[in-house]
């Protein structure tokens with residue numbers, strides 16, 4: 001059993017920000033991360049809305065952040081997924097896929113979201129969710145991008161930049177919701193075809209390694225096929241909260257918090273994309289991580305000394321109170 005003051009579950013931008021604040025307050029904190037630290041930002045080609053960087057590659061930004069965390073001697077455990085939690089006592093217990101056990105009086109859940117899986121059952125192996133990670137081998141090849149949101153269009157432009165020959169964006173709804181300017185940019189390339197009211201109903205692997213995709217054009221009630229080298233799927237995200245089911249209050253799978261990032265369990269905080277909120281961005285995840293770490297610090301001090309640092313603020317935002325960050329459900333804003 002490894003003991004800390006604070007265990008942070010999830011090493012994305014939110015968890016790493018919380019770790020920086022915790023370490024600077026002399027809280028013995030540990031990050032548990034199922035992959036490598038960086039979260040969704042590692043999957044993002046260019047980030048252009050984080051103050052101080054006009055434009056930076058997502059992986060570079062997260063490397064800088066990780067260096068910052070490491071410089072403060074925060075314990076980081078990677079490639080180890082949290083598989084079970086017991087939040088019932090004063091000391092919270094956490095178990096990981098490697099069979100390690102952790103305990104701490106305070107926990108911050110910052111597990112973010114994962115891409116929604118490709119909705120058609122198939123044995124075609126070339127289905128991807130990250131163009132930064134998997135796009136390079138598709139230079140000179142033809143692909144389908146599933147999803148006509150901002151991600152679908154932005155990633156298509158990125159894939160074209162890698163040298164992909166032709167892209168067919170397929171959207172199930174009658175129109176695409178990506179920003180009009182991005183759609184214009186994509187169409188102007190002459191290499192991106194966009195189909196709306198279109199479903200993919202089957203994908204068959206061919207002997208040459210390509211995939212035969214069957215479409216249903218819902219507007220014309222017509223079925224046809226197209227052979228492609230790969231499929232990139234950008235149809236939204238789902239919260240990584242399976243392990244917290246029946247342990248924390250949730251809304252549509254997102255963890256309910258108040259403006260202090262408190263969950264319904266004292267000592268357990270949640271922050272970032274995994275919570276019910278309206279705007280899911282790097283800067284908002286950083287803000288949430290900051291608040292969660294400061295509140296966890298206040299909770300630990302109160303637990304140790306029986307005294308509050310800001311007694312008048314203790315119940316300023318009781319759990320369950322309606323406030324701007326705790327809207328019941330939110331759309332995928334980016």
Ligand SMILES: Cc1cc2nc3c(=O)[nH]c(=O)nc-3n(C[C@H](O)[C@H](O)[C@H](O)COP(=O)(O)OP(=O)(O)OC[C@H]3O[C@@H](n4cnc5c(N)ncnc54)[C@H](O)[C@@H]3O)c2cc1C
Nearest residue numbers: 010012013014034039040082111112113272273280281282
């Ligand atoms: C394609 C795309 C592009 C984007 N571009 C931008 C942009 O340009 N600018 C911007 O501001 N925002 C952008 N966003 C949004 C931004 O990436 C998120 O708001 C931000 O990453 C949220 O941070 P987070 O730390 O809350 O969650 P995440 O980044 O999702 O991190 C959560 C971490 O928790 C880990 N985890 C999950 N479950 C477990 C478990 N059981 N055990 C251990 N670890 C676990 C995950 O592996 C992950 O590393 C983009 C999102 C997407 C999908």
